[in-house]
Amino acid sequence: NPRLYSGMQPSADSLQLGNYLGALSPWKRLQEDHDAFFSVVDLHAITVPQDPSTLREKIRRTAAQYIAGGISPDKSTLYVQSHVPAHTELAWILNTITGFGEAGRMTQFKDKSSRYGTDAASVGLFAYPVLMAADILLYQTEVVPVGDDQRQHIELTRDLADRFNSRFGETFTIPEARIGGNEARIYDLQNPTSKMSKSGESPAGIIWVLDDPKVNAKKIMRAVTDADGVVAFDRENKPGVSNLLSIFSGLSGRTVEDITAAYDGQGYGAFKKDLAELVADTLGPVREHANELMADPAELDRLLARNAQRANEVAEATLDTVYDRIGLLRRA
Ligand code: ATP
Ligand code: MG
Known part of the structure; x- marks a missing residue:
């Protein structure tokens, strides 16, 4: 190999x-x-x-x-x-x-x-x-x-x-x-033109793997987007929404096209709610397992x-x- x-x-x-x-x-x-x-x-x-x-x-x-x-x-x-x-x-x-x-x-x-x-x-x-x-x-x-x-x-x-x-x-x-x-390349949720980093100083912009799933869900709901209300990938003009799409795609394995099509005409609310759930459901078990390992x-x-x-x-x-x-x- x-x-x-x-x-x-x-x-x-x-x-x-x-x-x-x-x-x-x-x-x-x-x-x-x-x-x-x-x-x-x-x-x-x-x-x-x-x-x-x-x-x-x-x-x-x-x-x-x-x-x-x-x-x-x-x-x-x-x-x-x-x-x-x-x-x-x-x-x-x-x-x-x-x-x-x-x-x-x-x-x-x-x-x-x-x-x-x-x-x-x-x-x-x-x-x-x-x-x-x-x-x-x-x-x-x-x-x-x-x-x-x-x-x-x-x-x-x-x-x-x-x-x-x-x-x-x-x-x-x-x-x-x-x-x-x-x-x-995942970006900070509050400042979606700079990279999300462990050493970053953006309390609301960083999703921590070991954080309470509820806190992480809340951060997704509050992530910066834009005023036009269309779930579409456009790194230049819609960095916030594009970043959320990258996260959605990475966690679900679905393509960005598939996701944008699914939320067509629905605005950001439903999209963010589902993403918040996906983040919490993915990282929750990782957090639990890591805590078990840390106990010994x-x-x-x-x-x-x-x-x-x-x-x-x-x-x-x-x-x-x-x-x-x-x-x-x-x-x-
Ligand atoms: P630090 O701020 O201390 O540099 P970091 O979050 O950048 O921390 P690293 O330990 O430097 O993390 O990098 C570990 C791995 O994670 C590397 O492969 C790096 O490319 C990747 N990585 C770091 N940040 C991101 C990001 N925002 N999106 C995608 N991959 C990332
Ligand atoms: Mg680094």
């Missing part, structure tokens, strides 16, 4: 709906016919300030949501990034072949650093995409299922793999991004340790080759 890698940051108490639609649901399908590695990327999360007293909990909660969302820790390798030291070791080596200007062109860095101010933005945040490249390349990954916002980082990963291979000899598989349709953190930790062992074996093999290629002494 083709090798697959992806991950999410434990940067909040819960995943948000965009993570669920753009990443977790595709992962669940793809794990059936891929050799999949799913990582909780804690070392990425600390590129912006995290509270040490709650980070551990967020790491476990993220892992629990992977499982509750359908990732099987028996079929797939589900582990915590910092448990596999090869990630940071390879990242350092890739740093040495990454251009300063090249890294500076990453739009996620520009977005996030402008939020924190250039002095508060860390070198770690700047180097984030290089660590991500290391994550992917360590596993000789062929397929990387991510949301649309990660397109540029995958492009950089491919460039770095290609550069390393041509300088030092064939070492890395060149990975392909697997990016979904409309559901690969020791078992969760054992599972993560077991999976990290497998990840370490694969990662170490690649790192050995890398050390050899660049002329470092092989480690004993």
